[in-house]
Amino acid sequence: xxxxxxxxxxxxxxxxxxxxxxxxxxxxxxxxxxxxxxxxxxxxxxxxxxxxxxxxxxxxxxxxxxxxxxxxxxxxxxxxxxxxxxxxxxxxxxxxxxxxxxxxxxxxxxxxxxxxxxxxxxxxxxxxxxxxxxxxxxxxxxxxxxx
Amino acid sequence: xxxxxxxxxxxxxxxxxxxxxxxxxxxxxxxxxxxxxxxxxxxxxxxxxxxxxxxxxxxxxxxxxxxxxxxxxxxxxxxxxxxxxxxxxxxxxxxxxxxxxxxxxxxxxxxxxxxxxxxxxxxxxxxxxx
Numbered sequence: 001x002x003x004x005x006x007x008x009x010x011x012x013x014x015x016x017x018x019x020x021x022x023x024x025x026x027x028x029x030x031x032x033x034x035x036x037x038x039x040x041x042x043x044x045x046x047x048x049x050x051x052x053x054x055x056x057x058x059x060x061x062x063x064x065x066x067x068x069x070x071x072x073x074x075x076x077x078x079x080x081x082x083x084x085x086x087x088x089x090x091x092x093x094x095x096x097x098x099x100x101x102x103x104x105x106x107x108x109x110x111x112x113x114x115x116x117x118x119x120x121x122x123x124x125x126x127x128x129x130x131x132x133x134x135x136x137x138x139x140x141x142x143x144x145x146x147x
Numbered sequence: 148x149x150x151x152x153x154x155x156x157x158x159x160x161x162x163x164x165x166x167x168x169x170x171x172x173x174x175x176x177x178x179x180x181x182x183x184x185x186x187x188x189x190x191x192x193x194x195x196x197x198x199x200x201x202x203x204x205x206x207x208x209x210x211x212x213x214x215x216x217x218x219x220x221x222x223x224x225x226x227x228x229x230x231x232x233x234x235x236x237x238x239x240x241x242x243x244x245x246x247x248x249x250x251x252x253x254x255x256x257x258x259x260x261x262x263x264x265x266x267x268x269x270x271x272x273x274x275x276x277x
Contacts, residue, residue: 016165023164023227024157031156031222056235063236078168087164089231092193095261096201099269103205114262118254125235142243
């Protein structure tokens with residue numbers, strides 16, 4: 001009983017560990033992108049938009065690969081999905097970018113950004129999902145009852 | 148790109164990402180509906196924290212809020228606590244499970260709640276430090 005418990009605790013610790021490690025890698029990539037594509041308060045937040053759109057595209061690809069095409073190791077999803085891509089993309093910066101634009105006297109840019117980010121992000125994720133299924137020779141839609 | 152900032156970002160992200168995982172798991176164990184409340188909660192909470200931080204940075208003279216605090220709390224912690232990739236994937240999943248209304252409510256609700264939370268805490272932080 002105690003062995004069972006200890007094993008469960010070790011599994012839990014390993015998941016938290018890979019989520020943290022992946023989160024650090026993803027956050028550093030996002031930070032690097034911000035250094036490469038700097039913008040002032042009134043500037044269009046390209047770095048956050050690029051991180052969020054590319055991260056959404058990649059999670060679409062990842063989730064199809066590990067849930068429909070292969071049997072992945074139990075730590076792959078926590079590391080790459082929850083950790084790396086979760087740490088790479090950010091909802092808080094996307095939200096505060098909108099307020100920063102409005103505060104800098106660019107309400108129209110703020111409005112365009114607040115609409116464009118979620119629409120393009122969901123689209124990018126959908127493209128990642130469908131394109132991966134098509135590339136693997138599967139139907140674009142998952143079979144009924146699947147998953 | 149400063150070495151110190153890289154370390155601060157790592158420290159914040161090493162806390163933010165596992166916290167997101169733990170919140171999502173705790174929510175999933177209590178609520179079995181299809182609305183992604185776990186991601187919704189971390190995204191709105193993280194927006195509120197980053198809104199407060201940014202409100203304080205804007206209200207105070209340059210350099211009063213140290214760059215290290217912005218790196219560890221803003222870029223690292225809030226950035227890793229919140230997620231757009233999971234948010235996008237959950238939305239696509241809702242559409243595929245033929246719940247387009249829930250998907251739209253999820254997206255619009257998250258964006259609006261995040262904005263309100265961030266704006267409110269930005270304003271409150273400005274009052275607090277001003």
